[in-house]
Amino acid sequence: ILAPPLARVGDTGFAALAGAAAAAVPFNEGGGFFVNADGDFVSAHHVIGRCRRPAIETPPGLWPARPVVSSKARDIAVVRSTVKPRTHAVFAAYRARLAPGALWIARFRVCGGLASRDIVEAMPIVLPQAWAGFSAFEAAAAIEGGNSGSPVVDAQGVISGMLVARASTHARTGFAVDGPTLKGFLSDAGIPFETVPEGLPLPGGIAGAVAAQYAFPVVCLY
Numbered sequence: 001i002l003a004p005p006l007a008r009v010g011d012t013g014f015a016a017l018a019g020a021a022a023a024a025v026p027f028n029e030g031g032g033f034f035v036n037a038d039g040d041f042v043s044a045h046h047v048i049g050r051c052r053r054p055a056i057e058t059p060p061g062l063w064p065a066r067p068v069v070s071s072k073a074r075d076i077a078v079v080r081s082t083v084k085p086r087t088h089a090v091f092a093a094y095r096a097r098l099a100p101g102a103l104w105i106a107r108f109r110v111c112g113g114l115a116s117r118d119i120v121e122a123m124p125i126v127l128p129q130a131w132a133g134f135s136a137f138e139a140a141a142a143i144e145g146g147n148s149g150s151p152v153v154d155a156q157g158v159i160s161g162m163l164v165a166r167a168s169t170h171a172r173t174g175f176a177v178d179g180p181t182l183k184g185f186l187s188d189a190g191i192p193f194e195t196v197p198e199g200l201p202l203p204g205g206i207a208g209a210v211a212a213q214y215a216f217p218v219v220c221l222y
Contacts, residue, residue, distance in 0.1 A: 030148040031108045032056070032079075033162075033215045034088040035186060035193045039081045042089075042182065043149035043218050044164045045070045048077035051220035056081050057113055058216055069189040074133070075164045076177055076185050087213045089151055091183050092158045093195035101155040101201060103137050104208030105163060105174070106215040110146030113217055119208035122152070122174065124160075135161045135178040142171035149218060152176050155201035157210045 029050055032043030041056055048054055048070060055062040056079075063083040070077035102121050109116040122137040137152065143166035150163040152174075161176030186193050202210070 029110070029220055030146055030150075030218050031106075031215055032149040032218050033106075033151040033211070034085040035078075035191065036088050037084060038192065039065075039083050039085065040068065040191050041065060041079050041081060041216075042162065042186075043077055043079070044162065044177075045072050045075045045077040046164070047149050047218050048079060051218070053221040054079055055219045055221050056083065056216050057219050058083060059114065062219055062221070064221065068191070069185075071185065074177060074181065074185060076162070076182065078186070078189065078191055085214055087210075088194070089153075089159045089211070089214055090157070090194045090196045092154075092179055092198070094198040103155075103160055104153050104205070104211060105139065105147070105150050106153075106208060106211040107144075107147045107150035107163070108215075108217045109144055112146065113219075116146070116217075117212060117215070119205070119212055121205075121208070125173070133178060133181040135176050137174050137176070139172045139174055142166075143174045146217075147174075151211045151215050153207050153211045155207055156196075156199055157202055157207040158196060 030047035032041050035042050055064045063081040065079035065081040068078045068080050105120045120139050120141050122139040125136040127136050147163055152161040154160045159179050161178045163174055163176050165175045167173035
């Protein structure tokens, strides 16, 4: 099942595949998540890059954001808003590994806004070594338009990656920029983030609910 999509991704480039998930939609291009209490918000470059004026949709309203740093090659972008989030993502202080257990995705649908938030369970898939910097998973439901930028967390509630694409022939196979790559990007850009030591898994489903508290849709004001 995985061989054809992997071959195509290698031929066309990761950004090309990921871009297909962000079809021309003028509102709620994708999602993202806060990485610190200062309002720094991470999403996919192919989501943020399509907005001349991005904003973050939160329960109190829309918060305009300004671009801070981005990488088209890595498909990562950071914007900064004036909103101070009540909670934010945490990253692993331990060596990344594909431990047994579930992953969780806090996501939104294109044009669905906050009302379309849901939490999807997934299981990790081993990728070839050539795919360093990315991870893959099999989700319990299809990866849909607007899901790009969604945080993927492990059973401890720690960031495992950021969803940026799905397999072209298998809608439940997703690809993410992995946690270590996100950490390295943020560190190089001087964006503060929090790390936590390895601990026990949270009770079933709670890790996804935690991620949903700091994940929000990205809106293009114009």
